[in-house]
Amino acid sequence: MKFFGSGHGACPGCGLTIAVKNTLEALNGKCFVANPTGCLEIISSQYGRNAWGVPYIHSLFENVAAVAAGIDAALKAMGRRDEGKIVVFAGDGATADIGIGTLSGAMDRNHNIIYICLDNEAYQNTGHQQSGLTPPGEATTTTPVGKIFPGKIGKKKDMVAFALAHGCPYVATSSVAFPADIRRKVKKAASIEGFAYIQIHSSCVTGWGIDGNQSIEVARLAVETGLYPIVEYENGKLVSVRKIKDRKPVIEYLKVQRRFRHLLKHPKGKEIIERLQQIADENAKKYGLDG
Numbered sequence: 001m002k003f004f005g006s007g008h009g010a011c012p013g014c015g016l017t018i019a020v021k022n023t024l025e026a027l028n029g030k031c032f033v034a035n036p037t038g039c040l041e042i043i044s045s046q047y048g049r050n051a052w053g054v055p056y057i058h059s060l061f062e063n064v065a066a067v068a069a070g071i072d073a074a075l076k077a078m079g080r081r082d083e084g085k086i087v088v089f090a091g092d093g094a095t096a097d098i099g100i101g102t103l104s105g106a107m108d109r110n111h112n113i114i115y116i117c118l119d120n121e122a123y124q125n126t127g128h129q130q131s132g133l134t135p136p137g138e139a140t141t142t143t144p145v146g147k148i149f150p151g152k153i154g155k156k157k158d159m160v161a162f163a164l165a166h167g168c169p170y171v172a173t174s175s176v177a178f179p180a181d182i183r184r185k186v187k188k189a190a191s192i193e194g195f196a197y198i199q200i201h202s203s204c205v206t207g208w209g210i211d212g213n214q215s216i217e218v219a220r221l222a223v224e225t226g227l228y229p230i231v232e233y234e235n236g237k238l239v240s241v242r243k244i245k246d247r248k249p250v251i252e253y254l255k256v257q258r259r260f261r262h263l264l265k266h267p268k269g270k271e272i273i274e275r276l277q278q279i280a281d282e283n284a285k286k287y288g289l290d291g
């Protein structure tokens with residue numbers, strides 16, 4: 001594999017590498033990658049074990065969108081814009097929490113960037129702390145399950161709405177369970193001038209508490225239950241939705257992962273499961289997922 005390959009130290013079954021490989025292949029390696037601190041950086045850029053076959057820069061956790069914006073401005077000033085797209089690969093913590101200020105600025109200035117949020121739903125690199133994209137009910141080290149709390153009680157931030165509110169010309173979600181969908185959306189994003197935000201649901205074997213060989217199956221269940229709708233917006237208009245034939249109850253997704261399994265026996269688990277089912281039902285209604 002020439003764009004991303006040997007040298008990386010990801011867990012077998014890691015979703016991040018699936019998202020990265022498909023993105024780089026869709027662009028035929030014609031890109032400049034910026035990547036803040038997080039699992040992807042740790043598994044791919046250690047001294048002597050670089051896995052990148054494309055230009056790559058590691059930024060701080062909080063400033064990747066500003067670094068990418070700088071690359072955009074520099075390429076423009078040098079008349080080298082046609083040499084490749086600028087691609088950010090950032091975790092959910094970097095995107096929804098720590099780097100959200102510079103992300104807002106880059107979206108607002110509508111830089112020519114494909115920003116990919118690798119959403120594994122927690123700060124996985126540091127051992128599974130909650131982020132703004134951790135869903136309700138998830139047990140993390142900062143939302144531990146106890147007598148009173150059944151895991152996270154807050155909500156998952158709606159970063160799609162955040163990107164749309166900034167007027168980004170291209171906004172989409174995808175999942176590592178559907179590599180062809182990732183490739184199509186990356187190609188589409190590359191054809192559009194301006195800021196593209198793509199949020200890819202990426203399984204995390206250790207954080208989610210699954211086996212490596214369940215990675216795709218569990219990511220697919222998130223989509224098939226309606227909990228992770230796969231959608232696409234162009235210039236603020238919904239242009240595509242991945243339909244679900246027989247939508248499964250959310251419990252099918254929850255019960256196969258250690259991060260949610262406590263919900264089956266915790267006194268407040270039923271309430272959280274009902275809330276997650278309600279979120280899935282509302283997604284189905286909002287996007288017309290059933291069909």
Ligand SMILES: Cc1ncc(C[n+]2csc(CCOP(=O)(O)OP(=O)(O)O)c2C)c(N)n1
Nearest residue numbers: 037038039061091092093094122123124125
């Ligand atoms: C400003 C700052 N805060 C905290 C850290 C510690 N830290 C390094 S990686 C990481 C987790 C990254 O989470 P996320 O962005 O979701 O990426 P993931 O590892 O889950 O792919 C944290 C908290 C740091 N390096 N810099």
Ligand SMILES: [Mg+2]
Nearest residue numbers: 091092122124
């Ligand atoms: Mg994460």
